[in-house]
Amino acid sequence: MTAEPAPPYDGRHLLADLHGCTGLDDVTLIERALRAAAAAADATLLDLRLHGFGPGKGITGVALLAESHISIHSWPEHGYAALDFFLCGRRHDVDAALDAMVEALRPERVSRRTIERGYGAAALVG
Secondary structure (H helix, E strand, C coil), rough: CCCCCCCCEEEEEEEEEEEEECCCCHHHHHHHHHHHHHCCCCCCCCEECCCCCCCCEEEEEEEEEEECCCCCCCEEHHHHEEEEEEECCCCCHHHHHHHHHHHHHHHEEEEEEEEEECCCHHHHCC
């Protein structure tokens, strides 16, 4: 008797570029935004790490999640933030996580792309 194959792993990796943002050197704002994004995604926040490079300079941050991570790298001098959302499991909402970050950072323009990830990803996308 052969075992049934495991169902395809479901991971979604959303990459977003936010242009024309404000507050990209505000560590408190970025921390609140990352916490809101994790909650909106219905993810489990394990730890949150931020590093601000000083007044008027960028912030690098990551929300470590039981389901993977959300990260941000900001360049306030350009009004630009690079966001990375990687979540596994269909119940986690990467779109809601992005919406929470957009609400906090108020970009003029957002570009995004989603990549299916995991050992079953090729079957999911064809």
